Amino acid sequence: MSKRKHKAPGKSSRKGIGIVELLDMFPDEETAVKWFEKVRWPEGRHCPHCGSKNTKPKPGGKPMPYRCSDCHEHFSCKMGTVMENSRIPVRKWVIAMYLMSTNLKGVSSMKLHRDLKVTQKTAWMMAQKIREGWKEGEGMLEGTVECDETFIGGKEKNKHNSKRSHTRGPSGKAVVVGMKDRDTNKVIAKPVQARTKEAVQGFIGENVSQKAMVYTDDHRSYIGLPFEHESVNHSVGEYVREQAHTNGIESFWATLKRGYNGTYHRMSPKHLGRYVTEFAGRHNVREFDTIDQMAFLAKGMVGKKLPYKKLVN
Numbered sequence: 536m537s538k539r540k541h542k543a544p545g546k547s548s549r550k551g552i553g554i555v556e557l558l559d560m561f562p563d564e565e566t567a568v569k570w571f572e573k574v575r576w577p578e579g580r581h582c583p584h585c586g587s588k589n590t591k592p593k594p595g596g597k598p599m600p601y602r603c604s605d606c607h608e609h610f611s612c613k614m615g616t617v618m619e620n621s622r623i624p625v626r627k628w629v630i631a632m633y634l635m636s637t638n639l640k641g642v643s644s645m646k647l648h649r650d651l652k653v654t655q656k657t658a659w660m661m662a663q664k665i666r667e668g669w670k671e672g673e674g675m676l677e678g679t680v681e682c683d684e685t686f687i688g689g690k691e692k693n694k695h696n697s698k699r700s701h702t703r704g705p706s707g708k709a710v711v712v713g714m715k716d717r718d719t720n721k722v723i724a725k726p727v728q729a730r731t732k733e734a735v736q737g738f739i740g741e742n743v744s745q746k747a748m749v750y751t752d753d754h755r756s757y758i759g760l761p762f763e764h765e766s767v768n769h770s771v772g773e774y775v776r777e778q779a780h781t782n783g784i785e786s787f788w789a790t791l792k793r794g795y796n797g798t799y800h801r802m803s804p805k806h807l808g809r810y811v812t813e814f815a816g817r818h819n820v821r822e823f824d825t826i827d828q829m830a831f832l833a834k835g836m837v838g839k840k841l842p843y844k845k846l847v848n
């Protein structure tokens with residue numbers, strides 16, 4: 536059996552938060568801001584302009600409640616995060632983080648629009664910005680790693696045929712490559728240009744350590760993979776040979792597809808990467824208490840910007 540290096544607490548010990556409890560925890564803007572500030576500045580407030588800790592609250596200071604005594608700039612807890620320049624209250628952002636962390640199939644912008652009472656366009660932008668929070672410094676997978684690829688946007692039946700016929704992705708469908716470390720359960724996934732050896736192995740090389748043991752199917756894009764490597768011969772109907780299988784990453788694909796079919800219906804190719812990151816991010820923290828999942832996401836939103844222009848172009 537593999538040893539678990541970062542054993543997360545079991546499901547029975549994780550603390551979930553229901554919606555009633557959430558609204559009790561965040562009854563107003565002040566509690567939401569306080570929580571976000573604590574997550575963002577665990578060692579006390581810092582000026583986002585110059586990094587100084589020498590800052591003071593500004594009397595009546597809205598929307599910038601703090602002033603830096605060193606560089607004299609004003610700031611808020613949103614500055615230097617994906618929430619910068621947003622007029623949406625932090626409380627609504629926190630509720631959106633909760634909904635996106637706890638709904639395993641994702642949350643549609645229509646649902647956010649209704650629950651948060653913001654326009655659907657605003658809801659869509661908030662969700663795209665929150666997704667940035669799941670992008671992490673990815674670190675290398677170094678245990679027993681399953682690699683696999685899937686097609687998003689096509690019918691299940693066609694996907695299967697295309698796998699068997701060893702062609703590239705069926706036209707119009709996006710290819711997503713993913714890997715799962717069986718020891719830590721961590722998933723890393725992203726769309727690639729095509730199901731080619733260069734694209735697939737390039738992505739694996741960036742994320743899997745040379746120490747890893749890698750399992751794949753027998754698609755030719757894996758031939759010559761410079762790792763200790765075994766494949767199962769899907770093309771002749773072989774799916775599991777002792778440890779050589781890709782069932783773990785395939786169950787992640789199943790969740791991603793349930794989200795695609797049930798929540799997002801259509802993920803535009805332009806934004807697909809962000810949705811895939813969301814599903815992987817949620818998967819990677821699923822054993823955490825709800826509040827820690829939200830804090831993980833909130834921390835990830837710091838130091839990132841997603842200007843509207845970049846989002847729509």
Ligand SMILES: [Zn+2]
Pocket residue numbers: 582583584585586587603604605606607608
């Ligand atoms: Zn400053």
